[in-house]
Amino acid sequence: MELELRKIYIKDIVFDEKTHVDSGVLYINREEISKLILEDERLSEVSIDIAKPGDSIRIIPVKDVIEPRAKLKGEAFPGIDGVLDEVGRGITYALKGCAVVTTGPIVGFQEGIIDMSGPLAEYTPFSKLNNLVLSIKKKENVSPHEHEEAVRVAGIKAAHYIAKQCLESEFDESETFVWNDLSVKLAEYPDLPKVAYVYQCIAQGLLHDTYFYGRDAKEMIPTLVNPLEIMDGALVSGNCVSAGSKTTTYHHQNNAVIRECFKRHGKEINFIGVVLSPMTTVLNDKYRNSIITSRIVEMLGADGVIQSQEGFGNPTTDLMMICKKLENKGIKTVLISNEDAGVDGKSEPLPDGTVEADAIVSTGNSNANLHIPKMDKVLGDLDALEHITGGFEGSRQEDGSLIVEIHGIMGSHNLQGFSKLGAVTK
């Protein structure tokens, strides 16, 4: 299995009559995108804006962030927008340095913030992208679950469509990923430690769901996946609550653990497998999924595992259960987690733990506060703020600035280790 990723670096986005890319500038026909989104009869209105790095713009509440990608033959995002066919092979175009960001009046509680400049910008990777922001409104009488689906699919459709218009264009860089079957991998690097990745994703209901080939992850059991299919949009996020610790579709497409494992494959490790493991709210699911996940890893013959989490609280229990089982099978495990150590940083950082979890990477204390100045322009809906994790009554200051917890910032401490934030003991 081989996937060639052809990257086009986007330096700017401009509205134009035709959607296309030229010399690093992405031209967008606003009406075309608007028409595409409003094909969904559950939606009433969409306004489209551009937010660039350094702009005095606040986007709130953000639902998802998607990197435009499309396949030269066949389609990306299977089961959501593209036809339901196998992905992870062939040639895929990725528009780097840009993203589609969906926002609009709140679907349920709390969604994340992106500031394009100021102190918050340092905490979110999306402030460094040229963003096409879709503010989407639903029609009356559309239920919360329908609302969520409509906005989720709208973002994917737009990102997919935009990338499709760029398939004829010149690309800046090409990277080829190869995923051989296990027997080849074992013969190739017999002396390197075999490493698997346990890829946990939240599957817990409205605004807490993940979709694999369009399938609601609540309904699946842990399964072996091909990391190349993840790059093609096989995993889509329906998940934006407590935004700091959640995985956007952009994070899935650019999974930091997968990227790092590929970098070290054949040098320090033999990257042999990825197990997608859903985290539900049901205790028996946690037991069952931890059994199945650790058993798949064992059957792969892995010596070591990187385990990434999503969310915080009950998912920490999934994280610990799996870790305990892996370590007890003699498989060396490293976890990635955020912490809720309190505003003052003095609380125990984790809500659950096991002595076997002796190697954890911290992506930061979510409860820490950040004071952010007023921005000239707000895209989305500022009233959403008090529903956002880390937004609280009184977080709006008289001068228009805000006090938010890190947790409310989109992708601030992504648990796949996408960013550089971490917490240390002082």
Place this chain on the structure above:
Amino acid sequence: MKRIIFYTNQFFGQIGGEDKASIPPRIEDGAVGTANLFKDKVEGEIVATIICGDNYYAENIEECREFISREVERLRPDLVIAGPAFNAGRFGIACGDVCSFVNDKYGIDTITGMYIENPAVEIYKSNTYIVETGNSAASMRKAVPRMAALANKILRKEEIGLPEEEGYIPKGIRVNVFHEKTGAERALDMLVKKLKGEEYRTEIPIPVYDKVEAARPIKDLKKAKIALLTSGGLVPYGNPDHLPAATAKFYKKYPIKDIDRFAEGSYESVHAGYDPVYANENPNRILPLDLFKELEKKGEIGSLYEFYFVTTGNSTSVADATRMGMEIAEELKEAGVDGAIMTST
């Protein structure tokens, strides 16, 4: 010139030994006793030295704090240095208390020095800088330059680095930093080391949690007063007290005396950690008031406490949750409640 107040005890203040441990606090101008060792090393003037007997401080903490308050308000120091106390228990308590009290009340920086096993370390380490010293005054020569170096950094308002770099005992405060490498890169670094059997360091030590012993079973449920509690964010519609959707730091109680069930549209979930659609359709799914009212009517339970307690259990820190739990338990005990049902979500 920055101003410093120095705190020490009867022994290091050169008044006397154990027989003088009961002397009340006094203040002298300039540097006295141990303070003289710091005088030429700190980038500030030691304007006064407070000396107090160790027993006196331990037995009259409030009075000693008042004394210290008066002097701090009069002298307005930039920094208070106390000790070092090495492994002396009572002196350690006094140094720790002076430092944490002054820092807490006035926001003035404070620093002391102790041996890692001094019992005062656990009590005060998060409220002040405690430089690690040897266990006796024999290590004074090493302790003073380390304390002075950190004191100067504080006086210069420089950023204080990690405990191992600066020589202070970790305060146990988790602070966010931006690393050079991403989390994924650090995770792979850690795994490669772990696989090779090389030394690595976890970034989050696994905490040891308090074990709460379960209360004894209720002997006669038919006579028991039962309270209902939930961390499911169930509040009267409109959320009058603005209970947050996550990271709540308070709880509320609402009356249930005059209702038989939580009616749809009268109550709602503000919890952001789960799908609230089904909870809002029938809030009794979150907290089964309807069932308990029936049990009460049938005499299966003695009575139902007239309020229910609610918070949002979503990304709440363990410390906040523990505090809220203690406060609620206290209130339930006072109200004569025998048992409680707490529903989570």
